[in-house]
Amino acid sequence: MAPTFYHDDPKWSNIKPIPQNDTARPLAAIAYTDEYSEAMSYLRAVMAKNEYSHRVLGLTDHIISMNPAHYTIWLYRFKVLSELHADLREEIAWLNVTALKHLKNYQIWHHRQTVIDKLGSPEGEADFIATMLQQDTKNYHVWSYRQFLVQRFGLFDDEGELKWTEGMIEEDVRNNSAWNHRYFLVFGGKGEQTADKAIVERELNYAKAAIKKAPQNQSSWNYLRGVVRRNKLPTSTLKDFALEFADIEKPDDVTSSYALDTLADIYTEYQSKREEAKKALDLLATRYDPVRAHYWNYRKRLLE
Known part of the structure; x- marks a missing residue:
């Protein structure tokens, strides 16, 4: 694609670009392309004039396509949208395409939060998130954004949201992001208070059922504990x-190192069971998790 320049565009003839003010001999000059340098020069000029117009919106689009991590551009873009009273649904449609081009970009998601917060509605967001997770089921930014939606729109007790997390876990029981989202959904809105007994029992049973399917899955054990x-x-x-x-009495039959770790913690709580705790830690250090032998041996020394 040919580069876009503004110096020969009649629509921009009334703007005097402001170049980047580097020292005469910068210590570590960044090798910007001519296209990017010129676009930024025009952006500095319109920002200096506080211009909020459709052409500036197009300019921010152009710069974001070259450098989506430039935080200041996103802030100014939202200011332009607000001053123009722009259709924010159109902005969301533009963001959908932009996000798919830059899956790991934080600024895109912060901007989306700001836009959705102003819209006051999460309509369509679940479908978009599903599309993003098809690209990467553990994308941190996507899951963080989902938590924002839950908190912003009070979805902690939403049955549909809970069913969605179940679907994600069934698809991949080792998806720690899905387990984390379920924990946030079930307990995140309750502050310090304990949950209802029925909810606690439900969640314990849910995690146990998942563990029985995959005993050596750390995510479900972490959730259970x-x-x-x-x-x-x-x-x-x-x-x-x-x-x-x-079972430390049947060391050849251990099917989960996380169960062994859990038993070690349980036995540690009782002075009379410290020897059992040591046996469990020994099994972890020598047979079932030797990669972390130093850690298990450290735990054992604490018992002594």
């Missing part, structure tokens, strides 16, 4: 369940 800790239940609540996957 997070629910216990978050709702101030004793770790020993999980003892019988953990024994289904690990």
Whole structure:
């Protein structure tokens, strides 16, 4: 694609570009392209005049296409949209295309939050998020944005949102982002208070069912233990369940190092069970998680 320049465009003839004010011999000059340098010179000029117009909107579009990480451009773009009383649904449509070109760009998502916040409606956002997650199911920016929508529009108790997280987990039980979103959805709106007993029981059973499908999946074990800790239940609540996957008396039959870790924590809580805790940590260090042997041995030394 041929570069776009403004110096020979009659629509911009009334603007005197302001070049970047570098020192005569900059220590580490950035090698901008001529196209980018000129576009930024025109942007500085219109910003100095506080111009909010459709041509400036097009200019920000052009610069973003070359450098979507330039935070100042996004701020000025939103100011232009606000001053023009622009149709923000059109901006969302433009963002949909732009985001797919730059999957890992933070500024795009911050801008989207600002636009959706002003619109006051999450309509269509679930479909767009689904499209983005098809490209990368664990894109941090997408999941953070989903949490913003939950918080902004009070979706903590939304059944559809909960069903959606279940679908994501069923698709990939090891998707830690999906587990994290479920935890935020179920417990994020409750502050410090413990959840209803029925909800806690539901979440414990949900995590246990997922663990039975994939015992060596850290995400579901973390969720299970997070629910216990978050709702101030004793770790020993999980003892019988953990024994289904690990028993220090049957070291050859261990099917989950995370169950073994859970048992080590449970046994550590009781002075009379410290030897059992050491056995569990020994098994982790020597057989079931030797990559982290130093960590397990450190845990064992703490018991002594």
